[in-house]
Amino acid sequence: MDPLVSIVVRCYNEEEHIGRLLSGIVEQTIANETEIIVVDSGSTDATVSIASRFPTNIITIDPDEFSFGRALNIGCEEASGKFIVAASAHVYPVYEDWLERLIAPFDNPQVALTYGKQRGNEVTKYAEHQVFAQWFPDESNYDQDHPFCNNANAAIRRALWEKMPYNEKLTGLEDLDWAKRAMERGYNIAYVADAPIIHVHDEEPSQIFNRYRREAIAMKRIFPRQSFTLWDFFNLFISNAVKDSLSAFRDGVLSYTFRDILIFRLMQFWGTYKGFRQSGEVNSRLKKRYFYPGRDFDTDEGVGRDSKRRIDYSERQKEHANFYV
Structure with a gap:
């Protein structure tokens, strides 16, 4: 039986972060309806080794072939879920129902893409905290009038991707480009404030x-x-x-x-x-x-909601890594 959700994770030298993301995914309420596809573009650290300890399908591509759109298309080609979730390797979900809430707007057949809230952590620059708060507000909008979205935490309909793959020639914003084309076809873009992730950026x-x-x-x-x-x-x-x-x-x-x-x-x-x-x-x-500019964010202020379904990462990553070996 095909899974409901296919999660595509693009990565390059993400050994510090990818284990936490994968631990958060296997904690999800619909984890048994989910497959994980990791698209690695030539990592030279332990990224692939860590990912292999989890129930993942790992695809390796040549760094010379990489673009954000191409890596996503390769992952989507392997996907068998009704919905495809794009997640950066250096993010992790806050709650156990992250996936459930992220795909909820698809109950409306006119919704082509959903994306969730993002917040930083203690290493995030103050100005970037401000950017997150501006770009990802606390109120959801299931029919926004602009194509902004972000593939660090987003989901699309696989059937629509098959007709309209990502643009592989862009140097970024392949998500916004895809959303723009979907809106031109009459589809809606939904922002889901209660599907938050922590986005870990510690950039020079x-x-x-x-x-x-x-x-x-x-x-x-x-x-x-x-x-x-x-x-x-x-x-x-x-x-x-x-x-x-x-x-x-x-x-x-x-x-x-x-x-x-x-x-x-x-x-x-x-x-x-x-x-x-x-x-x-x-x-x-x-x-x-x-x-690949060298090498290549955790306060979670503003994620909202109570702690009932919050994921405890203190021991989860180690437990999951040992379990799936």
Whole structure:
């Protein structure tokens, strides 16, 4: 019997995080209706070894072949579930009913894609906590009027993916591109606030810059009429840095977050500006720089709900790893 849900996890050198994600998946209320597909793009650490201790189907692809869309398409080709969940290897669910709630909006046949709330942890930069709170609010919206979504925590209908696979040429935002095309076909996008995950980002400034640059390159291809000028850079950098600083001041943490706020917002918007300035096709050398920039976030404030179905990760990862060996 085919599973209800296929979870596709893309990874590269994620030994620090992937075990916790897989532990969270096998704790889900519908774990017995779920299959896990891990698409690894050339990890040189213990990522594959850790993933192999869990009930996973591991697919290895050449790093030279990698794009976010291609890795997802390869995973989706192996999927047999009615719904496909995309999860980054450096996220983990907060509650045992994460999957159950993430796919609930599919009761409406017009819903093509759902995505859940994201929050950071104690290593997350203060400004990125602000980004998460802005992009992933506390209220759900099962019929949003824009294509924003995020494949760190999202689900789609496999039948629709078969007609409309992910764009493999984009340097990022393959999720937004897919959602845009689904909406153009008359489908709905649903945001599920009560399906939260913790997204673990602990990036150097150059990695933040690289992430936003490659996403801006993709944004320009998805929305060719959009622009991002030097004025936009200065305006957004200053306004967001001021807003973050005021919030940090109210929280009593400005003295030790101010520098990080400035660096994060500078890298975010300078990377965006440089991405929009990029012209021509992205060659293989640049692709490696965008996708493998070295090496390559846990407070869970704002995830909401009570602790009744919360997953305890203190011993779960070790127990599951030993059980599935």
